[in-house]
Amino acid sequence: MQKHSKQRRVIYPFAALTGQEELQLGLLLHAVNPQLGGILIRGEKGTAKSTAVRGLAEMLPDMQAVAGCPYHCDPEDKSQACGECRSLAGEFPTFTMPVPIIDIPVSATEDRVVGSLDFEQAIKAGQRSFMPGLMGEANRGIIYIDEINLLDDHIVDVLLDAAGSGINVVEREGISIIHPAEFILVGTMNPEEGDLRPQLLDRFALCVEVSGLADREARVEIIKRREAFETHPASFRELWQKEQDTLRAKVITARKLLSEVVLPEDRYSMISQLCAEAYAAGHRADIMLVRAAVALAAWRGHQEVTEEDVLDIAPLVLAHRRREPPEESKTPEHQEQEQPEPPENENDEQEQQQNPPPPPPDNQQQEGQQEDNKDDKDDKDNNSQTNPSSEVVFAIGKPFAIKRISMGKDRQARRGSGRRSRTKTDSSVGRYVKSTSHRERDDLAIDATIRAAAPFQRSRKSNSMALVIETSDIREKVREKRIGNFMLFVVDASGSMGAKQRMIETKGAILSLLQDAYQKRDRVGMVAFKGDQAEVLLPPTNSVEMAQKCLVELPVGGKTPLAAGLTKAQEVIRQHLKRSPHMRPIVVILSDGKANVAMAEDKPLAEAHRVADSMREEFNIKYIVVDTEQKGLLSFGKAQELAGRLGAECYTIDQLKVDSLVDIVRGALA
Template identity: 85%
Template structure:
């Protein structure tokens, strides 16, 4: 019923779209060559992404399919038919059908996507039968996923496997099924909501960036067309029907021409050069660019791919594959501008100046002198910080991609949505991991229920049923899903953070973490400590924009009340857990670990360590200490000691970066 309802939906004519020529071209090229490889549409809200995809269905010619086959196998290609069609020795009955366009919602379950045991057949007939899922329905058609970047990871893994192999292999609930899954993957997404996994991103042949129009006349035309469609859809579609027919006829002609389109050798070389200059990973970019250029040539009526065809389609193929050049890569201009190397004796002298030789081993007096200098430097830093009461607002450093931050999976079922931590859930949405006999909701585990009832069938009255199930046999599914967390930032805003513009880099790290929190659907809060107290700059909120505003306006100056900052964070966490006990906190402390102001009598640093140890014992929370101290010849290691007291994960700002983490791993392996 759901599918027929979608087919009766009155669609906005594809030809009536205004100002999205690049998007229309990318979709039409897939109509010309359905095996092109899929298209990803990235853009802001309200730019006709979904409207264009749904309108594409009317541009596709009907396909011939085997009658009675749930996967509508191709009668002209028996090698790609399902097992039932191959085993049929008679003559196939065929029929014409529209190309299936299957929507996969973000909330889709794994059972619905891959298929599952037909429970009705199992109970009534006592036989194991497979109920095809959305992958089976989408064979030889289109899979459309709106907001594909929000899809659960385990569903993405299933799609990747099916798209790569062209087969859906189901081994579950006592059944073993393999059926063909050849489909065009069309996804839309808003980049502000987070990016895709690289493995899935590379599967798309084309990527189109769409944006709202800025031309006033074009925007007025869009409004007029939309109002005309909504007031009388039938009349509006009739008005645009000639243009629709022209596009459909052009698609049919291009399909016939496509097999005859030639690819000259010089075009192969041109394509290889473009992909190399874009630093595209692997060879899929080259292959996709050849296919896309051939489809564009056929669309334009060319007998062979021209250089213009390649250059026009290359931005769509390379938009999501283009990478930054490696650090050691040099352009010809850079090579010409290189300065001659200094003579050997001069370079040796410069190297000695930059890197003074270490003291000889066993020199006890020199080692003690270095330790005294280190202690004196720390005292000077603290004194400078204590005397620096002027507040300065530093700019925000450049954000960067951070390594993945997750919580350990816990046994408590939690509510909410998000993309960070995996947890048990009491909803019917999530990955089915096991079954339970405790009944709390109507989420039936068919396989486990039948297995529980099977040993007692001989002693039960069948009453015409192949399998008799009693109440004690019923099992429910235990599911897992990803949810967001509460991320509390505890920021050192004392005067020492202004040394060597340390706060610029720290703000860049916080902005990077905030962007990650937005993509993972986390709630965020911010506590800052400086002078003689700590304050809550931002109570727990879903608005990352407010957090960024607080970050921009955050001043630096005064002493370092580290203990006060930790106590304030402890209070915020307690209040949060009382209001939202299902959302687990992640506390990110950005500091050099120093302290020179105590809340009571005693040494400031010892007091801060006592508070940290209490926080570690009181809460089941993930703590991360980001060391803001710039490493040099003299490093105090105070932040690392704080991490030990908290039981926290310790890292520097460089180690927080994805690239920095890779360098650490490489160094360890070397």
């Protein structure tokens, strides 16, 4: 952690950056309007992300601050000052200082970021006083977080809340204080190391994607400039000083113009339309786009926001908020294009009438529908059993790189090793995140213990001791670490899964998740059910080779013994939890929820529901049901019923696409 308030190290000139115009623009707009809302910079390593952020501070004009104030309050704006500065009467003692830039490393603790009890004051005077954290030091400046995606989520939440409100509220260790915390939040990250949660992504006003330049001449120019800077930093900076001064003067001019920029009424409609077409969730995108467009207009010297201003800045505002359109939002023209052979509808209908199952009348009871459908399925499945060649083995879909899957934090203390889930641990190994007065083991939190004892030192007999600690002061460390998970796929391999090559996409998604699980040291298993039984195709493992072999050999065909599949999954989970009780499992069931084979004399569907109820009661784990039923005029909704029995989330067959299945699992785990 470094505070650059009076003297900075020699940094690369902002104006000398090459080929990162969007990145420079996004940072300069925050220099024009520090309340814009923060910027996230995503890109591969070695693309000048950190260099650009550090150079931004030089683009900001020096500021006047109240002398002796830890928050650098503005002497000309008493309404935004801290309580101590507001209480001062008469003229403020002031001084000029450069804009502070504060680095927050991924190892930062919450008390260092937010602020905590002042040890020295508590021990010497026996009084509780507040020591400002990094957010207080960064007031009216810049907070820079490299690899923000690796920072603890609760710290990111606190930073984003303060960046949006402009204040920091502290309630801890008997201290209650509110102080100004207006800063430009800049986060950089490499997507290869994982992503931020969507809730946190949305809090950033702008997002810039950066990448290495492909043009040879541009790459050569970068090398030459960097070598010149490292060889003679002072001479290189002097060479670019004129461009630096020009940019700084433009920032000052744009700041003065910002409050005078007008946004015409029709621009509001344009902005709302752009956000709606991007399917951005909520209304933060609209608000941020208005602010960014006004800042861009001021930067360009416009008195009024133009259409070009809105269109130019919209990609930076919507890059991390854009979502895929829902299926029901497709236009009728698009739907007509998806129908393969519209002229042959009459023939298709005749073929459907000749080949059962025909749809029953609208006023017929659902039981009749199920009975007709079951009889038809029985005929087909019996044929499949008498003719073994009717079983089909589908190829594996092309595997793909998936984003980081995280199960988030877990309140239960667990053990194990891995790289995915962050959980509490009852061992002395792991990252120290906070303290507790609840004592279970001898893992002393020295800092928290001293904080608890400090206010009482004047009233305690020292007996020549520098610090008197009583039993009630002792605090223990609460640690977190990452562990692996167990993901069990329960796959319907009956004949219906062969329709429209669904099994190809399913196999590709499973293999992709297996590869990611191998990297994160997870364990994965698979149960398949077809014919009249279920079997464990893949015991809990992290071997991609074994998994791929099982997937290649998985045939499709036969009846649907859903109850047998659920029972087999229940057995696998039960055995695995006995061996690894600290591992968090998740069960992904891919089925239409229908059943036509029972293990006993009960009806197949009722038996499957009874097993599902038993699973939900026995295991407090996560379930996901992916509905593989083809949606049409007649839909039974059996997968939704199964999901209700399990307390699971249910998704339609349209979401079984490769990317969607991974998003489903990732969202459920998060």
